[in-house]
Amino acid sequence: MxxxxxxxxxxxxxxxxxxxxxxxxxxxxxxxxxxxxxxxxxxxxxxxxxxxxxxxxxxxxxxxxxxxxxxxxxxxxxxxxxxxxxxxxxxxxxxxxxxxxxxxxxxxxxxxxxxxxxxxxxxxxxxxxxxxxxxxxxxxxxxxxxxxxxxxxxxxxxxxxxxxxxxxxxxxxxxxxxxxxxxxxxxxxxxxxxxxxxxxxxxxxxxQAQFSARLTPGRPRHAAVRRVMDHVTADPAADHTLGSLADTGGVSTRHLERLFRGEVGMTPGQYVESVRVEAAQWLLEAGTSTVEEVAQQAGFGSSESLRRVFQHTLGVSPTLYRARFRSTDGSRHIAAGT
Known part of the structure; x- marks a missing residue:
């Protein structure tokens, strides 16, 4: 213009x-x-x-x-x-x-x-x-x-x-x-x-997603959903398949999906991803691990998978997110760019 x-x-x-x-x-x-x-x-x-x-x-x-x-x-x-x-x-x-x-x-x-x-x-x-x-x-x-x-x-x-x-x-x-x-x-x-x-x-x-807390759903009423949510947040990097989550909740896979949609507003898979994104954000902000290490620790498997999810969910790459939120120390950012 x-x-x-x-x-x-x-x-x-x-x-x-x-x-x-x-x-x-x-x-x-x-x-x-x-x-x-x-x-x-x-x-x-x-x-x-x-x-x-x-x-x-x-x-x-x-x-x-x-x-x-x-x-x-x-x-x-x-x-x-x-x-x-x-x-x-x-x-x-x-x-x-x-x-x-x-x-x-x-x-x-x-x-x-x-x-x-x-x-x-x-x-x-x-x-x-x-x-x-x-x-x-x-x-x-x-x-x-x-x-x-x-x-x-x-x-x-x-x-x-x-x-x-x-x-x-x-x-x-x-x-x-x-x-x-x-x-x-x-x-x-x-x-x-x-x-x-x-x-x-x-x-x-x-x-705005890059600034917001991802885990915003209220505490669900159903005990099965609470068990699954607690299980996922305790270990985001575990292999959380729909079947394993249903076993944790003590319900069928179909019933678990219905419960999550009704009480959490997302599927079990979407909830797992949101927890992993939250974990990756925390690790990136801490600044003590490489992006590849963060991807492994948060359950994404590879830095490429982490990058795709971050771009889709937050609109920024993991590297840019870390640079933006790790510190307000301007000297650190200046040094990184030299």
Whole structure:
């Protein structure tokens, strides 16, 4: 998209409105604002406005108070982009009728509507996500799906676009979303310049799965399923065939598959793989074994099998995963690249 002149509807200075409110996550607000204002240094022309329902400053989740540009009444009738950040206590956010009603009204005036992290709950409460695909923080995906069954929640993508509505994953994913919008509006060259200035990925490799805990199913009710799960997690590298797992549970293979689908939401084989992925992640983060050794210890047999599963499940190779999560010591990464 580099060098392409954006359409007039995007090039004008229609406000890009960020709705702040008490309890909002600070980075949900400041991350996107920093992207859009930095884009102005490279030729973009955003009129960024932070507003709150009352027009007063708000107390963020970190305890830091931030000011706003004013009340929503001071906005022009037409809005370019409406961005709704989130609050970890999303139930308090959706219970705030002034906030939800404000978002619903402003959405009618906006060319596009976006949310960051738990901001998707506010959009859903306002009825804006009915029948649409949506993303949120990986820890909240099941809660969003349960609270708003009419929303088609996707747990892994960093952000999801459905028509003029764009929803993103947790916290820093608001930066990914904002960079994508800058690219859409002003081209790849501008977005790339902003990414370089802020020292962030132009496009984050992989999805949310690489950050989430893989073993999220609740404790099952059936004793056979509990026995099998405990058996697998105790020794991920063992030869866990369907038949051996059924013997461990004391049920038939067919019944075990039915129980797992009903209580865990996956097949026994999928559960075994998820445990092995979790084990491999832990071993890679520890950084004391080679990738081949990790593959053997986690039950994948070979580094090639481990690589295929990681690419399919997490969107990254084992080597890249280890480099990304093993340490925050910058000197180690610099040395590895020399």
């Amino acid at each position: 580099g060098g392409i002149v954006p359409p007039a509807s995007r090039r004008g200075r229609r406000p890009l409105v960020v709705v702040a409110f008490d309890g909002v996550q600070l980075l949900d607000v400041t991350g996107p604002v920093e992207v859009f204002t930095t884009a102005g240094r490279y030729g973009a022309d955003y009129d960024v406005r932070v507003v709150s329902p009352s027009g007063a400053g708000v107390l963020t989740s970190s305890g830091l108070e931030i000011g706003v540009h004013g009340p929503p009444s001071g906005l022009p009738h037409r809005i370019g982009t409406l961005l709704v950040p989130g609050r970890s206590d999303w139930r308090s956010a959706v219970a705030d009728t002034d906030l939800v009603e404000l978002v619903a009204r402003l959405a009618l005036r906006a060319e596009r509507v976006a949310s960051v992290c738990a901001g998707a709950f506010v959009l859903a409460e306002a009825g804006l996500l009915d029948g649409r695909r949506a993303a949120t923080h990986w820890e909240l995906a099941r809660q969003l799906a349960a609270a708003y069954p009419q929303v088609r929640v996707e747990a892994d993508p960093v952000f999801v676009r459905d028509g003029h509505l764009i929803t993103s994953a947790g916290v820093t994913a608001g930066i990914d979303l904002s960079l994508a919008l800058v690219e859409e509006d002003w081209g790849a060259d501008v977005a790339r310049s902003v990414a370089r200035q802020l020292v962030v990925f132009m496009a984050r490799p992989g999805g």
